[in-house]
Every structure is written in C-alpha cells, then in structure tokens.
Amino acid sequence: MNVQNKVKELRARYGYSQEKLASAIGVTRQTVAAIEKFDYSPSLLLGLKICKVFNLTMEEVFWIEEEDEK
Amino acid sequence: MTQQARFMINLFVIIMTYLVCFLAYEIYDGVAQIFRGRATYFSIQLPIIPSILFIIGLILLPVLYLLYCKKSGLKPFSKKSLLSPIEFDEQDEREKMINAKACRASYIAVQYSIAVGAILIIILYPYINRYFASFPLLVLFSVWMIQHITHYFTFRKYS
Numbered sequence: 196m197n198v199q200n201k202v203k204e205l206r207a208r209y210g211y212s213q214e215k216l217a218s219a220i221g222v223t224r225q226t227v228a229a230i231e232k233f234d235y236s237p238s239l240l241l242g243l244k245i246c247k248v249f250n251l252t253m254e255e256v257f258w259i260e261e262e263d264e265k
Numbered sequence: 266m267t268q269q270a271r272f273m274i275n276l277f278v279i280i281m282t283y284l285v286c287f288l289a290y291e292i293y294d295g296v297a298q299i300f301r302g303r304a305t306y307f308s309i310q311l312p313i314i315p316s317i318l319f320i321i322g323l324i325l326l327p328v329l330y331l332l333y334c335k336k337s338g339l340k341p342f343s344k345k346s347l348l349s350p351i352e353f354d355e356q357d358e359r360e361k362m363i364n365a366k367a368c369r370a371s372y373i374a375v376q377y378s379i380a381v382g383a384i385l386i387i388i389l390y391p392y393i394n395r396y397f398a399s400f401p402l403l404v405l406f407s408v409w410m411i412q413h414i415t416h417y418f419t420f421r422k423y424s
Contacts, residue, residue, distance in 0.1 A: 222357035225424070235359050 198236040199260045202227070205249050220244040267337040272417045274333055276410065281326060283406040284319040290399040360424070367419040374415040378408045 206216055206227075213231075217224045220241060229235035230245075237245065246256050288311060295309035331341060339346040355361045382404040390400055397403075 222359065226357050226359040229359060235362075238358055241358060 196262060197233065197260045198257055199233060200230060200257045202245060202256065203231040205251070205256065206231075209249060211248075216245075216248065219248050267333075268417075268420070270333045270336060272413065274329055275413050277322070277326065277329060279406060279410050279413065281319070281322045283402065284315055284322065286402050286406070287315055287399050288319060290402060294398065363420055363423040366423055367416045370419040371412045371416040375408060375412050378411045382408055 202216075205211075206213070211219070213224045213227045217227045220227075221244070222241065226235065226237075230237055242253060242257055246253055249256065291311055292309050299307060330346075333339075334341045334346050337346075355364055386401050386404055393400055
C-alpha cells in the first residue's frame, strides 16, 4: 500500500511555490519535493498541516493506493 | 554539498587522528625500549612518510575547515561548525527518518567490521607485529571510517 497525494496539483492551484509551502508547514523544500514525488509519506502531523494550509480534509489530499491497483 | 564537505572533513580528521596515534605509538615504543634497557642512548625513530603526511595534513586541515565554514555559511570556530556531526543537522521529520536509516546501516556495518577486524588481528597480528606493531590501531580506525562511510552513503541514497 502506498500513500498517494495531490500536493503538487494543489500547490499549483493555490499558487504556492515549494519553498513557500515548505516554510508554511515547517519543513525543507526537499521534503515537499519528496512528498510530491511519493518518495516520502508524511507523518500524520505533517499531513494535517498540509491540509490546513489548503483548507481541505485529509481525504481530499491523501489517499491509499493498493499495490494491485497499479 | 555541505554534507559532502563535512563528510570529507570527517574522513580527513579520522586519517589525521590515525596518523597521530601511529606516530605516538612509534614514540612510545622508542621510549619503552629505553626503559627496557635495550637502548643505550635516547633516540626515537619516526617513519618518514607518515610524518610528512601528518605535517601536510596539519597545514591542510585549517584551510579545509575555513573553506567549509565559508561555503556552508557557518561562523568559524562556532560550536556548530566544530562539534556537530552531520547527524545533528536534521531539519525536519524526513531528514530524521533518513538519519535513522543511515544510523541503522552504520550500526550494522560496525557490528560486522568489528568482527572482521578482530579476526584479522587474531590471524595476522602474530605474523606482522614485528614489522607493523600498530596494526590493531589501523583496524580500529578502519572501523571508525567504515562507520562514517556507511552513514554518508546511506544518507545520500535516501535523500
């Protein structure tokens, strides 16, 4: 199971740069890039912080993708 | 880039520390010969190549350190630039996770390298102690170096 997200899409929609989003949620720009590339699954706290920035619910930003769905 | 520079400095420091220990051992051995009554006059012989390498390293180390401070924007002789290893530079949860993986890998590497080092000392030392008495020091410092190398490359792999 992999955690998928639409952080990249939301960031573009809301006009956030990686740098700006990173400073808003208190991480480095590299971490935002890793989340967008699905290389890193953020913690619950970080996920909630991202949702708060975009004013969305967790389900609207993150979801689980089963292995055999690919 | 900063991490790479820090890694190079760490390796450099390990080699320099090894050279210090190696030369100290040679001096100690010379002094021991006098106390054992095997030497009639006070003389200490130091191997030329390690001594020259040590002197070159002694000149290069401050230059490398100041270059590192300049590149990474750290204040020279500040606590962070002198004391903190790469592991203390964690900036967020992802770096903490990567660091945990790197520490795990280096911990495993040290476990195995200590075992290999001990076997090497047991097998080889009786044969080479006449020519290379400080061989256990080399093994010890190699383990230290393996720890740093494993940590660095694992960190790089995940970041």
